[in-house]
Amino acid sequence: MSLSNTSSSYGSVTKAFHWLTALLILTALPLGWIANDLAHVLFDPTVTPTEAQIARAANLFSLHKTVGVTVFFVALARILWAVTQTKPGLLNADNKPEALAAETVHWLLYGSLVLVPLTGWFHHAASEGFAPILWPFGQNLPFVPKSLGLAELTGTLHELLMWVLVASLGLHIAGALKHHIVDKDSTLRRMLPGRSDAPQPPQQHHSPVPVVAALAVWVAVLTGGWAMGEFSHGRHDNGDHDHGDAQLAEVQSDWQIQDGTLSITISQLGSPVTGAFSDWTAAITFDEPDAPGPAGSVDVTIAIASLSLGTVTDQAMGADFFDATQFPTAQFEADLFKTETGYEARGPLTIRDKTMEIVLPFSLDLQDNTAAMSGALELNRLEFDVGTSQPTEDSLGFVVTVGVELTATRTQ
Incomplete structure (x- = not known):
């Protein structure tokens, strides 16, 4: 059997690409569906997953992503090989409607083999944590930032284009069976392993109509998805959850915060996931002492429901984690001290119904009436009864890194 195609039959390389692609697709699709259900x-x-459920879902998603990336590279190699080869003609080229449908489906399949895994890869790169691709080449892509909005957009595109792939695959299989069982021609046999005595196809002319038809299908699917609102909401937030969002009032303070970031970083399945609280207040008194010693105080209130933590935001609000409905705020009341090497905020931190004495070291750049502060500390989530259903670090690490940066000006 020849490695290359002829005008009437496919070579062994093309056949190998075809059946390898089929095997990969029929592996990736069920893996993705099962993982998505989990x-x-x-x-x-409202549900507290077990570590076994999390591990199972992560493993299935990792396998799905790994197979999907493999599909992408195999598809590229297949397309590069195809452009160097003679394309065997259609045996039913005289049946114009059927030939048009067959070529349109082929264009949809080739395009989907690139677009579906590529949008899935973009979704993975834009997301933080959870289910890595099983390879040593890193999890990020150039020019693809970590962004929940981008992750939701590419995730929606991935899902819509996946249905085009599934429909095209179904039509492709139906067409092959129709040729084999009804027409009893050599269309299917010439793609099977081994030699096939396929007849010479009739003379045919290829037009751009199938390409235009395939593009019209993709446009119609994306337009339909937009009309149905698939692009207007988060994929993992149905908007029905009441987290007891606390509306924090402004506080009286000797120092007014001009801008600031209060962030947390967790470790999920060994990968860092960083989020931030958008609503928090700080009442600050501070006077720079001449020597190490007391320097002021700070009273921080944090609206728990204002946390954005990527795809696990809703889960973080649940009863086993922050339980934002019952405990809508966290509180840190601290005294400020100047030390030999810098500054510290020392006092009780209350999360949920647990209070712990903590020390937050920070740096301070004081210029006249403007202060820029930066600090970080590590907390153990179990000390605040956060995530007690996951008592090991198999899926969720114990350490939570808290970071704070702010710029404040002294009130006149």
Whole structure:
């Protein structure tokens, strides 16, 4: 059997690409569907998943992503090989409607083999943590930032384009079976392993109509998805959850915060996931002492429901984690001290119904009436009864890194 195609039959390389692609697709699709069903449990804040469920979903997603990336590279190699080869003609080229449908489906399949895994890869790169691709080449892509909005957009595109792939695959299989069983021609046999005595196809003319038809299908699917609102909401937030959002009032303070960031970083399945609270207040008194010693105080109130933590935001609000409905705020009341090497905020931190004495070291750049502060500390989530259903670090690490940066000006 020849490695290359002829005008009437496919070569062994093309056949190998065809059946390898089929095997990969028929592996990736069920892996993705099963993993997605498990994800509905993981991202439901009313349900507390077990570590076994999290591990199973992560493993399935990792396998799905790894197979998907493999599909992408195999598809590229297949397309590069195809452009160097003679394309065997259609045996039913005289049947114009059927030939048009067959070529349109082929264009949809080739395009989907690139677009579906590529949008899935973009979604993975834009997301933080959870289910890595099983390879040593890193998890990020150039020019693809970590962004929940971008992750939701590419995730929606991935899902819509996946249905185009599934429909095209179904039509492709139906067409092959129709040729084999009804028409009893050599269309299917010439793609099977081994030699096939396929007849010479009739003379045919290729037009751009199938390409235009395939593009029209993709546009119609994306337009339909937009009309149905698939692009207007988060994929993991159905908007029905009441987290007891606390509306924090402004506080009286000797120093007014001009801008600031209060962030947390967790470790999920060995990968860091960083989020931030958008609503928090700080009442600050501070006077620079001449020597190490007391320097003031700070009273920080944090609206728990204002946390954005990527795809696990809703889960973080659930009863086993922050339980934002019952405990809508966290509180840090601290005294400020100047030390030999810098500054510290020392006092009780209350999260949920647990209070712990903590020390937050920070640096301070004081210029006249403007102060720029930066600090960080590590907390153990179990000390605040956060995530007690996950008592090991198999899926969620114990350490939570808290970071704060702010610029404040002294009130006149």
